Amino acid sequence: MEEASKISRYLYTVIVLFLIWLLLTASLDPQELGFGLILSLIVAAFTYEIFSTGGLANLHPKRVAYAIAYVPYFLWAMIMANLDVAYRVLHPKRPIRPGIVRCKTVLNSDVGKLALANSITLTPGTITLDVDGDNYFIHWIWVPDEAMTEKEEEHVKAASEGITVPFEKFLKVIFG
Amino acid sequence: MNALTAIGEVLVLIGTFFYLLSALGLIRMPDVYNRMQTSTKSATLGSLGVMIGVGIWALGEDFGSVAWLTKTIVIALFLLLTNPVSAHALIRAAYKSGIPLWEGSVMDKYREYIESKTRAPESEEGETPEEGGEE
Numbered sequence: 515m516e517e518a519s520k521i522s523r524y525l526y527t528v529i530v531l532f533l534i535w536l537l538l539t540a541s542l543d544p545q546e547l548g549f550g551l552i553l554s555l556i557v558a559a560f561t562y563e564i565f566s567t568g569g570l571a572n573l574h575p576k577r578v579a580y581a582i583a584y585v586p587y588f589l590w591a592m593i594m595a596n597l598d599v600a601y602r603v604l605h606p607k608r609p610i611r612p613g614i615v616r617c618k619t620v621l622n623s624d625v626g627k628l629a630l631a632n633s634i635t636l637t638p639g640t641i642t643l644d645v646d647g648d649n650y651f652i653h654w655i656w657v658p659d660e661a662m663t664e665k666e667e668e669h670v671k672a673a674s675e676g677i678t679v680p681f682e683k684f685l686k687v688i689f690g
Numbered sequence: 691m692n693a694l695t696a697i698g699e700v701l702v703l704i705g706t707f708f709y710l711l712s713a714l715g716l717i718r719m720p721d722v723y724n725r726m727q728t729s730t731k732s733a734t735l736g737s738l739g740v741m742i743g744v745g746i747w748a749l750g751e752d753f754g755s756v757a758w759l760t761k762t763i764v765i766a767l768f769l770l771l772t773n774p775v776s777a778h779a780l781i782r783a784a785y786k787s788g789i790p791l792w793e794g795s796v797m798d799k800y801r802e803y804i805e806s807k808t809r810a811p812e813s814e815e816g817e818t819p820e821e822g823g824e825e
Contacts, residue, residue, distance in 0.1 A: 603714050
């Protein structure tokens with residue numbers, strides 16, 4: 515993602531900080547709003563350089579809409595993950611077949627990779643072990659049969675389809 | 691006792707159930723990687739359920755105001771963003787310090803990758819090899 519201008523990055527940081535302030539105080543009193551705005555301006559002046567490289571472009575309506583649509587999708591995946599964990603923990607035979615697999619991603623930005631790694635960690639049976647370039651190393655609690663091939667390419671393809679592809683269609687739009 | 695209170699109570703109950711599962715997973719799983727798997731996921735969703743449940747519960751009570759719900763949402767959001775990062779850091783540190791995988795594990799592509807990566811420069815310049823997990 516190309517670097518946005520300093521003003522745009524600064525304003526984006528202010529907006530995010532002010533939203534957090536709004537939720538934390540939960541009051542619309544003009545005094546509180548004014549003080550929160552001042553604090554957001556001060557904190558943003560110190561932190562905008564490390565906070566964002568995309569600036570206001572992150573608030574593009576299409577991105578926000580995809581981000582909102584991603585929330586229920588992700589929560590659903592997370593609930594399924596926990597039922598899966600419940601099944602594995604409570605089943606008397608403890609049906610696990612763990613292994614570390616390798617996936618590829620199509621995401622380019624660092625934030626997108628972080629979001630993908632976080633999503634992987636919280637969804638069924640997978641936890642991110644390392645990210646190197648566009649390689650993801652993932653500890654999978656139940657490696658399916660189609661990923662157990664000897665050929666490297668087939669393995670990577672099967673593992674990616676099981677793990678990264680479902681999220682990429684959202685994250686590609688949100689973070690690029 | 692109205693509908694919001696009831697929803698909140700049910701959510702807190704579900705959350706505590708997932709806490710219990712998380713603790714059970716710690717006992718039942720064979721190695722550190724599988725323990726991280728079960729404990730991270732269940733503890734995160736359990737906390738999410740408890741916190742959002744408390745927020746909704748407070749909405750239904752007499753003292754309730756929307757401030758409870760917004761605060762718990764912020765806390766839940768921060769937890770959702772930071773918990774997987776800490777899990778990743780822990781599991782990666784465990785691998786780097788050489789803790790073995792469970793003997794039932796079927797594959798370890800990460801070690802192959804590290805070996806192929808360290809072997810290539812070693813043959814030319816002999817750089818310091820990275821530490822990998824040992825089985």
